[in-house]
Amino acid sequence: MIDADQASREVVKVGSFALSNITDYFGADILETDGSLNRSKLRHVVFSDPTKRKWLQSLMYPITNDYLINEIKRSASPYTILMNPLLVESRQHQWCDRVAVIDVSLETQIHRTMNRDDNTREQVESIIGAQVDRAKRLEYADDVVNNDEPPGNLEKQIKQLHQSYLKL
Numbered sequence: 001m002i003d004a005d006q007a008s009r010e011v012v013k014v015g016s017f018a019l020s021n022i023t024d025y026f027g028a029d030i031l032e033t034d035g036s037l038n039r040s041k042l043r044h045v046v047f048s049d050p051t052k053r054k055w056l057q058s059l060m061y062p063i064t065n066d067y068l069i070n071e072i073k074r075s076a077s078p079y080t081i082l083m084n085p086l087l088v089e090s091r092q093h094q095w096c097d098r099v100a101v102i103d104v105s106l107e108t109q110i111h112r113t114m115n116r117d118d119n120t121r122e123q124v125e126s127i128i129g130a131q132v133d134r135a136k137r138l139e140y141a142d143d144v145v146n147n148d149e150p151p152g153n154l155e156k157q158i159k160q161l162h163q164s165y166l167k168l
Contacts, residue, residue: 002068002080004092009039022037022056043119047127053130078166082096085131089132098142099140103147104148106134113128143161145157145158
C-alpha cells in the first residue's frame with residue numbers, strides 16, 4: 001500500500017526542496033523548533049486562505065506525484081493500493097484500474113477527524129469543504145466499503161474486497 005499522506009510527509013522532511021519553498025513563502029514560524037514542518041499550523045493557514053492553499057497545492061502536487069509514481073513502480077505485490085483521501089481532487093484516480101472508496105457519513109467523518117487531529121468542527125468543515133463532496137466521490141467508485149458499521153464489519157468487507165482484487 002502506498003499512502004499519499006505519508007508521501008506528503010516524506011517530501012517535506014528537513015532539508016528538502018519542498019520545505020525550503022514552504023518556509024520561504026510562509027515564513028519560519030511555520031516550523032517546529034527542530035526545523036520540521038508544523039503541519040497543524042500550516043493546515044490552519046491554508047484552510048483559512050484559498051490563495052495560500054492554491055499556492056501550496058501547486059508546489060506539492062507535482063513533488064508528491066513524482067514520489068508516488070516512483071513508489072508505485074517499485075511495488076511488486078499482486079495489486080497496489082494508492083491510499084489518498086484526495087484521489088479525485090488530485091486526479092490520481094486516472095492512474096488507477098479501480099477506485100475503492102471507504103465511505104462514511106459526513107457527521108462520522110467530522111467527528112473522527114476532530115478526534116484524530118484535535119481540530120475544531122469549523123476547521124474540519126473547512127477542510128471537507130475544500131474537497132470533492134461525498135456524492136461526487138462515490139461517482140468515481142468501482143467499489144464502496146461502508147465504514148459507518150462496527151469495526152468487525154469493516155474488516156469483513158476489506159477481506160472480501162481483497163479476495164476480489166486478487167481474482168482480477
